[in-house]
Amino acid sequence: MSEYGHGNDERTFAALPPARGGAFTRTWWGLTWLKALEDTALDNEQLKAGRRHARAGAVGAVSVRPGRITAVVKDRDGTAHRSDVLVREFSEEEWERLLDLAVDSAGHIAALLDREMPPHLVEDAAAAGIDLLPGVGDLDPECGCEAWDHCPHTAALCYQVARLLDEDPFVLLLMRGRGERALLDQLQARSASRAAPAAHDGNGGGSSEDAGGMPGVSAEEAYASAFLLPPLPAPPVAPEAPGRVPSLDTDTEPEPGVEPAALEFLAADAADRAHRLLVEALGADGDVPECAVAWLTEAQDAVRLAAGAPAPWIAARLAAGSGRSRADLDLATRAWRFGGAAALAVLEEEWTPDAEALAHAGARLAEAWEDDERPALRRAGGARWTAVGTEAQLRLDEDGRWWPYLKSAGRWAPAGPSDRDPATALATAFAAGAA
Numbered sequence: 001m002s003e004y005g006h007g008n009d010e011r012t013f014a015a016l017p018p019a020r021g022g023a024f025t026r027t028w029w030g031l032t033w034l035k036a037l038e039d040t041a042l043d044n045e046q047l048k049a050g051r052r053h054a055r056a057g058a059v060g061a062v063s064v065r066p067g068r069i070t071a072v073v074k075d076r077d078g079t080a081h082r083s084d085v086l087v088r089e090f091s092e093e094e095w096e097r098l099l100d101l102a103v104d105s106a107g108h109i110a111a112l113l114d115r116e117m118p119p120h121l122v123e124d125a126a127a128a129g130i131d132l133l134p135g136v137g138d139l140d141p142e143c144g145c146e147a148w149d150h151c152p153h154t155a156a157l158c159y160q161v162a163r164l165l166d167e168d169p170f171v172l173l174l175m176r177g178r179g180e181r182a183l184l185d186q187l188q189a190r191s192a193s194r195a196a197p198a199a200h201d202g203n204g205g206g207s208s209e210d211a212g213g214m215p216g217v218s219a220e221e222a223y224a225s226a227f228l229l230p231p232l233p234a235p236p237v238a239p240e241a242p243g244r245v246p247s248l249d250t251d252t253e254p255e256p257g258v259e260p261a262a263l264e265f266l267a268a269d270a271a272d273r274a275h276r277l278l279v280e281a282l283g284a285d286g287d288v289p290e291c292a293v294a295w296l297t298e299a300q301d302a303v304r305l306a307a308g309a310p311a312p313w314i315a316a317r318l319a320a321g322s323g324r325s326r327a328d329l330d331l332a333t334r335a336w337r338f339g340g341a342a343a344l345a346v347l348e349e350e351w352t353p354d355a356e357a358l359a360h361a362g363a364r365l366a367e368a369w370e371d372d373e374r375p376a377l378r379r380a381g382g383a384r385w386t387a388v389g390t391e392a393q394l395r396l397d398e399d400g401r402w403w404p405y406l407k408s409a410g411r412w413a414p415a416g417p418s419d420r421d422p423a424t425a426l427a428t429a430f431a432a433g434a435a
Contacts, residue, residue, distance in 0.1 A: 009179055010065040011171070016160055018057035025162040029117040029133060029172070033165055036134040037158045041150040050155020059160040066177040069161055073153035083153040085161075086140040089177040090130065097128050103190050117169040132172070238279045242271040265314055269305060298322065300341050303332040327411075335414040339403075346395050346403045347414060350382040353396070361396055368423040375426065392429035394422055404429035 025031055041047050053059065053073060060072040060080075067089040074080050090098065101124045102108045111118035117132075125132050141147070141154035150158075164171050170180040178186075245267045248260035296304060302322035306315050306329055319329040335347040353361060365377060365385065376388035383396040384405075393405040393412060401418035402425035415432035419425040 010063060011174060011179070013062045013064070013164055015057065015060045015062075016163055019055045019163070024051070024054065024159050025166050027117070027166045028119070029122075029169060030162045030166045032133045033162050033172075034159070036136065037139055037150065037155065039136045040139055041155065043149065046147075046150055046152055047155050049152035050150070050157075051159055053152050053156035054159035059156050062157070062160060062164065064161075064164070064171055064174050066174065069157060069175065071157045071160070073156050075152075081144040081153045083144065083151075083157045084142040085154055085157055086142065087134060087175040088138060089175075094130050095178065098125055098130055098132075099186055099190055101125055101128060102187060109187060112169065115168050115170075117172070132176070235282050238282045239275065242268075242275040245271055261311075262314065262317075265305075265310055269308065272308075296341060299324075300344060303329070303336050303344055304340075307333040307336045331411070331413055338414050338417045342397060342399070342401075343403065343414060343418070346397050346418075350384075351398060352382050365394075365422055368421060387426060387429075390430070391433060392426060394426055394429075402426075404432065406433050 025034060038047060058074045060074075063070045068084055068086055070082065070084045072080050073083050101121060102112075105120070105124075108118045108121040111121070122132050131138075139150075139158060141150045143151050143153045145151055145153060161171070170183070173183060174180070245264055248264055254260055299322045302318045306318045310318070315329065316326065319326050322329070324332065331347060332344055335343040361383070366374070369375070375390075377385040377394070378388050380386045380393065385394045387393065391407040392415075393407070395403045395405055397403065397418070401420060402422040403418045404415040404425045405412045406415040406429050407413070416425070416428035419428070
């Protein structure tokens, strides 16, 4: 359904394409609309001609406004006629009753928002003396062809409107005098005014003794009421930096085994991580690494903490607590800064690819360089290849990324971030060695 004009008082829908076979409508309210047309028209031949016009796509853009629908309908010879069908608008008093009925049952609102006409709303309205859907004589034709009854042009217009009603029952409510936006605003205001007294009552308007506790709300009502709530406030602006950590250096002696300086360090780390996550959640600019939210082992988290350059005595405790020497911890923090937990695993863990993965890695290494530029690579076990005659090495992780390594003081050390291209990773290692 294509709509190119939309306001509270009028909606204009672009001409619908021809309807090839089948019924004009598939909903019960669309069928009721057509039944009102067919029961009103005195000449069935005119209705048949109208159906043919509608199926052929002879109905132009359809304008819907309170009390009236309008379109230009063309005859087979191209003659155009402005056609109108008038529908009775509801009075203010009728609208007041209808709005009360809609607010009384959240299910009615939920159905309308889902573009359905709830049968119970139609039944409740009829019981209150309001006929939402038209009946016999309720579709009053006016046409430029000057027919006094429904002609092929007004009938064609009604058939096309049935297709519009299938997609959006708010079209019918607009004919009755209320546009969708105005109607929803009125429902919101009415719902809010009813909710205010209940909010002052502590339990939704009834006592806990009467209700056996707080009364529940059905899922249907909760869903339907969501649009009636006021819009959420704009999200707050993320602070530029984490808050200050309180000082734990007091005159009171700490409990045995508790070190205030260590607690301050951990509190500062927690504040920094919380700030990074807040920046990410608010969509502000900021580079939040994956390691900020990953689940880490104690040994991994010790490296993450050490990567923040803590005081030497804290770094020493982190090394001892994670079962590493200071030299091992220094290598681990270097790896962490290049790629977090993934880079740490490449440093400290060795894995052996299966035959298929190994063949794929070999092919990738072979195609990464031109024949006359390819370095001599010797597999050093697992997923590691050393460039012959150099101090450079490539390591492959389980995700297919290549990590550059460089030998220094007899130990292999990370030389840079990973790359999908082994040639780029090896060039990084060579550049680190030349620096």
